Amino acid sequence: MAYDASDDPRQLFGRPTPRIDGVAKVTGAARYASDEPVANPAYAYLVTSAVARGRVAGFDLDQARAAPGFIDVLTHENVGGQVKTNPDPAGKPDNTTTLESDKIWHDGQIIAVVLAESFEAARDAAHRVGVRYAAEAPSASFDSPGVQVEAHKPQTPDAKKGDAAGAFEGAPVKVEARYSTPTQHHNPIELFTTTCVWDGPKLTIYEPTQSMWGLKGGLAKQLSLDPKDVRTVSRFVGGAFGSKGSPTGRTAWIALAAKRLNRPVKLIASRDQGFTIATYRAETRQQVKLGATRDGKLVSFFHEGWEVTSRPSGYNVAGVETTARMYACPNIATAVNVVHADRNTPGFMRAPPETPYMFGLESAMDELAYALNMDPVELRRVNDTQTDPVDGRPFSSRSLMPCFDQAAARFGWSRRDPKPGAMRDGDWQVGWGCATACYPSNIGPAAARLSLTPSGKAAIQLAGHEIGTGAYTTVAVTVAHALGLKVEDVTVTMGDSDLPPVPVAGGSNNAASTTNVAYKACQMVRDRVAGAAVKAQDSPFHGADPAALRLQDGLLRGPGNLSEPLDKAVARTGGRLEVYAENIPAGLPPSAAQGLYEGKMVMSRGTGRKDVTAFAFGAHFVEMRVHVRTREARVGRVVSAFAAGTIVNPTTAHSQFMSGAIWGLSAALHEATEIDADAARYVNDNLADYLLPVNADVPPIEIIMVPEKDDRVNPLGVKGIGEIGITGMNAAVANAVFHATGKRIRDLPIRVEHLL
Amino acid sequence: MDRTQPEGPSRRHVIGAAAGIAAVPAVGSAAETGRAAQSDASGKVDMTLTVNGQARRAMLDVRTSLLDALREHLDLTGSKKGCDQGQCGACTVHVDGERVLSCLILAVSVQGRRITTIEGLAEAGGRLHPMQQAFIDQDGFQCGYCTPGQILSAIACVNEGHAGSDDEIREYMSGNLCRCAAYPKIVAAIKQARPQMAVSPGTPAKVGQV
Numbered sequence: 001m002a003y004d005a006s007d008d009p010r011q012l013f014g015r016p017t018p019r020i021d022g023v024a025k026v027t028g029a030a031r032y033a034s035d036e037p038v039a040n041p042a043y044a045y046l047v048t049s050a051v052a053r054g055r056v057a058g059f060d061l062d063q064a065r066a067a068p069g070f071i072d073v074l075t076h077e078n079v080g081g082q083v084k085t086n087p088d089p090a091g092k093p094d095n096t097t098t099l100e101s102d103k104i105w106h107d108g109q110i111i112a113v114v115l116a117e118s119f120e121a122a123r124d125a126a127h128r129v130g131v132r133y134a135a136e137a138p139s140a141s142f143d144s145p146g147v148q149v150e151a152h153k154p155q156t157p158d159a160k161k162g163d164a165a166g167a168f169e170g171a172p173v174k175v176e177a178r179y180s181t182p183t184q185h186h187n188p189i190e191l192f193t194t195t196c197v198w199d200g201p202k203l204t205i206y207e208p209t210q211s212m213w214g215l216k217g218g219l220a221k222q223l224s225l226d227p228k229d230v231r232t233v234s235r236f237v238g239g240a241f242g243s244k245g246s247p248t249g250r251t252a253w254i255a256l257a258a259k260r261l262n263r264p265v266k267l268i269a270s271r272d273q274g275f276t277i278a279t280y281r282a283e284t285r286q287q288v289k290l291g292a293t294r295d296g297k298l299v300s301f302f303h304e305g306w307e308v309t310s311r312p313s314g315y316n317v318a319g320v321e322t323t324a325r326m327y328a329c330p331n332i333a334t335a336v337n338v339v340h341a342d343r344n345t346p347g348f349m350r351a352p353p354e355t356p357y358m359f360g361l362e363s364a365m366d367e368l369a370y371a372l373n374m375d376p377v378e379l380r381r382v383n384d385t386q387t388d389p390v391d392g393r394p395f396s397s398r399s400l401m402p403c404f405d406q407a408a409a410r411f412g413w414s415r416r417d418p419k420p421g422a423m424r425d426g427d428w429q430v431g432w433g434c435a436t437a438c439y440p441s442n443i444g445p446a447a448a449r450l451s452l453t454p455s456g457k458a459a460i461q462l463a464g465h466e467i468g469t470g471a472y473t474t475v476a477v478t479v480a481h482a483l484g485l486k487v488e489d490v491t492v493t494m495g496d497s498d499l500p501p502v503p504v505a506g507g508s509n510n511a512a513s514t515t516n517v518a519y520k521a522c523q524m525v526r527d528r529v530a531g532a533a534v535k536a537q538d539s540p541f542h543g544a545d546p547a548a549l550r551l552q553d554g555l556l557r558g559p560g561n562l563s564e565p566l567d568k569a570v571a572r573t574g575g576r577l578e579v580y581a582e583n584i585p586a587g588l589p590p591s592a593a594q595g596l597y598e599g600k601m602v603m604s605r606g607t608g609r610k611d612v613t614a615f616a617f618g619a620h621f622v623e624m625r626v627h628v629r630t631r632e633a634r635v636g637r638v639v640s641a642f643a644a645g646t647i648v649n650p651t652t653a654h655s656q657f658m659s660g661a662i663w664g665l666s667a668a669l670h671e672a673t674e675i676d677a678d679a680a681r682y683v684n685d686n687l688a689d690y691l692l693p694v695n696a697d698v699p700p701i702e703i704i705m706v707p708e709k710d711d712r713v714n715p716l717g718v719k720g721i722g723e724i725g726i727t728g729m730n731a732a733v734a735n736a737v738f739h740a741t742g743k744r745i746r747d748l749p750i751r752v753e754h755l756l
Numbered sequence: 757m758d759r760t761q762p763e764g765p766s767r768r769h770v771i772g773a774a775a776g777i778a779a780v781p782a783v784g785s786a787a788e789t790g791r792a793a794q795s796d797a798s799g800k801v802d803m804t805l806t807v808n809g810q811a812r813r814a815m816l817d818v819r820t821s822l823l824d825a826l827r828e829h830l831d832l833t834g835s836k837k838g839c840d841q842g843q844c845g846a847c848t849v850h851v852d853g854e855r856v857l858s859c860l861i862l863a864v865s866v867q868g869r870r871i872t873t874i875e876g877l878a879e880a881g882g883r884l885h886p887m888q889q890a891f892i893d894q895d896g897f898q899c900g901y902c903t904p905g906q907i908l909s910a911i912a913c914v915n916e917g918h919a920g921s922d923d924e925i926r927e928y929m930s931g932n933l934c935r936c937a938a939y940p941k942i943v944a945a946i947k948q949a950r951p952q953m954a955v956s957p958g959t960p961a962k963v964g965q966v
Contacts, residue, residue: 018892018893018895019892019895021900022891022892023884023892024900025891025897025900025903026874026884026888026889026891026892026897026900026903026904026907027834027874027875027877027878027884027888028832028833028834028835028873028874028875028904029834029875030900031833032833032836032901034827034833034837035827035833037831068798068799069798069817118817118820118828119820119824119828120817120819120820120824121817124819186935187935188899188901188935189836189838189844189846189899189901189902189933189934189935190836190838190899190901191837191838191839191840236899236900236901237899238836238838238899238901238902239898239899239901239935239936240899241935268837270840271838271840271841271843466899467899468897468898468899468900468936469898470898651895652895652898654895655895655898655936655938655941656898658937658940658941659898659936659937659938662937662939663937666937686839686841686843687838687839687843687844687933688843692933692935693937693939694930694931694933694939695925695926695927695929695930695932695934695939695942695943696923696926696927696929696930697930698926698937698939698940700940701940
């Protein structure tokens with residue numbers, strides 16, 4: 001291969017690469033947190049509250065203590081004051097508690113931890129714990145007596161421009177509608193587990209987490225420990241989707257139990273407990289008002305949301321921040337309200353703001369298209385913009401219409417008869433719908449340690465998170481290509497807080513954050529190798545410009561096809577070369593580095609930047625089939641196109657887009673946590689009753705990756721892709737159902753009873 | 757016996773074994789091994805499990821599921837716990853060549869049976885089973901947590917003769933949840949591995965089993 005003088009790192013990417021952790025995952029060798037071997041553990045089993053509001057009046061523990069293998073039980077009575085409460089997912093101190101006091105905030109709250117010699121003994125003893133409650137009538141959700149409603153407290157002011165109300169009044173074409181989305185639980189297949197081991201003052205926590213350093217910092221605070229004494233380990237995470245993003249109440253008690261017993265303690269919470277000891281996607285209600293000219297141009301945008309949260313926490317996702325930026329519009333108003341109920345605190349779940357709120361917007365856009373007698377794709381085109389309608393800043397790049405056009409062509413959209421109910425296939429009504437997908441492009445500060453040996457082996461270490469995104473592989477690809485090595489010559493170590501910190505694997509920042517810091521580390525290595533070469537008498541590059549030298553094809557190369565073997569070039573730097581890189585994305589204050597090492601959620605967000613607004617965009621096209629007699633609704637096929645800047649590894653990117661799309665179908669047709677309104681209790685808290693797609697539910701799905709070059713989002717032009725796939729899909733399905741049946745379903749999930 | 761019923765451990769076997777513990781010292785097929793299951797004062801039972809061709813002996817609580825025996829006592833953590841109540845399939849292993857949910861089976865009840873876990877699929881030299889390789893080639897997983905169960909289920913799906921078409925594969929793989937939703941690529945992996953899997957002459961395809 002010839003010397004390539006290009007300075008554009010994006011050329012390094014885009015080659016399909018199998019996962020480097022594939023063998024570990026298909027042989028059972030991949031070690032998830034509860035797979036870590038620990039010596040002679042005691043087993044913990046949680047006792048959770050059977051009422052949703054009130055307090056624990058007392059425990060009857062004799063039966064539990066008499067159980068064979070019983071060791072100890074933790075309740076607020078014996079350990080109450082010994083741990084500080086974990087903050088809510090937004091980092092605010094107001095959150096529901098567990099064993100801190102006798103207070104019961106929600107059904108399924110942890111109220112005791114039983115410890116025994118085996119898992120079986122712990123479960124038995126836990127079931128023997130008697131609890132006396134002073135119960136009060138709980139408020140379950142919207143419309144329940146006793147809920148408190150208040151305007152949310154946004155970090156940045158709610159989007160507002162012009163006079164939305166006045167413009168709506170005067171608009172010739174209007175849509176005004178209310179929508180709702182249900183409670184959902186992440187239900188990663190890996191359960192919420194925690195294993196704690198003390199070695200003198202040092203605590204090791206094996207727990208599946210999306211934030212190694214966040215968990216470390218959080219638990220140090222809760223337990224009043226020096227963060228240096230807390231290590232978190234999670235080499236592989238068995239699905240997370242946001243549920244493992246922030247510390248939950250259980251962990252500190254397991255650490256405390258291990259301290260009391262002077263013995264490792266292992267907790268494997270049950271599936272039903274997972275519904276109440278971690279977070280969830282709260283149910284929303286929304287009102288959308290769109291006003292447009294007769295040729296489809298939006299003149300007024302109004303979007304208001306209501307979201308449920310716990311009594312103490314103000315957590316909310318406020319997706320109007322995104323929806324207000326989707327289309328050009330001179331008059332914009334938004335509002336968000338939180339509804340405090342007797343529930344556990346909600347939290348991040350895959351595309352937390354966009355999944356519910358884009359359902360409202362993209363359904364309303366489809367309603368507007370029908371009100372205008374206009375093709376829904378053309379309605380998006382008429383209102384497409386390269387400028388953020390709220391802030392007036394340019395989008396770093398926006399390929400929304402190329403996504404619509406490519407997916408529409410592939411789908412055969414031009415053959416659509418827009419009249420509802422017009423398309424039939426035997427006993428099936430057929431409908432085609434579409435919607436916009438989007439997700440902000442975030443990036444956080446990150447650090448990494450990289451070494452290169454004279455034999456051409458690179459090793460990179462960072463406290464990254466493999467939650468299924470292919471994180472090991474994206475880093476390996478970056479290092480291999482930037483250093484001119486083969487992927488198999490790169491070792492990636494992650495999942496341990498003893499390694500350099502990276503941000504939470506959330507907000508789709510992982511690829512951007514980790515590849516940019518890995519690339520920076522590679523640049524430092526290159527600079528050192530090149531710098532040594534130009535000074536060395538025995539190098540062909542003696543006296544050359546070091547900036548012109550590249551690591552390519554296992555060689556140090558320069559202009560004129562000169563090259564030097566890697567062993568010589570690297571050995572000259574003193575043998576094994578090691579660098580420590582920190583990358584603080586442009587626009588973040590220098591204090592961001594400090595926050596990174598404290599495990600704080602510091603991020604350059606796609607909507608918070610001074611220079612540009614950064615989003616990835618996409619378009620979904622769905623065929624829905626509804627049986628004329630049974631009203632069974634099935635997805636016929638899906639074509640989705642996405643433009644998300646530089647695609648680091650098309651193999652894993654395709655999987656992320658595809659599975660996101662399936663999550664969107666699930667949000668439209670399957671998932672809802674049912675709540676007993678009287679007891680404020682989740683009813684279907686298991687994997688049989690909480691409907692998830694199984695293999696037979698999934699139709700053919702075609703994913704188109706639209707090439708996009710973004711010079712402004714970050715140096716490598718990488719936008720996140722883990723969450724965009726789900727966004728808008730719920731609306732695309734509802735829009736297709738309308739086209740098939742003439743029924744506009746505004747409340748999710750869409751089920752057979754809605755189509756009668 | 758109804759020929760459409762699986763010959764492997766069924767729920768009925770399990771319940772029978774559990775109910776019989778107190779009264780009958782020789783539980784399940786322990787008698788076949790020539791050694792009666794003995795329980796000590798703490799209620800633990802001396803049991804021997806044949807896992808991946810090796811006899812593994814342990815003193816375990818009689819309530820120990822096969823899944824927990826593998827994971828917590830035999831250092832075989834490849835089989836995963838996702839629900840502990842037979843709903844997700846992550847714990848799928850083979851007993852006498854047939855797929856079962858190890859969380860629903862008491863370890864004590866499968867003594868003397870041939871248990872195969874994900875750790876027992878690759879050849880000694882590390883050469884992967886065609887199904888393992890196919891999952892890598894097709895990117896048939898993301899987080900990897902359900903993958904051991906998917907692979908063992910997929911091998912059984914082919915051996916049962918239930919991998920004849922995409923629709924049949926989807927139906928007969930629907931007992932294994934993948935929350936990452938790698939489903940289309942799991943189907944692709946099974947189609948890739950299917951022709952490469954040698955059909956062992958002694959195990960004719962059966963019908964009516966999932």
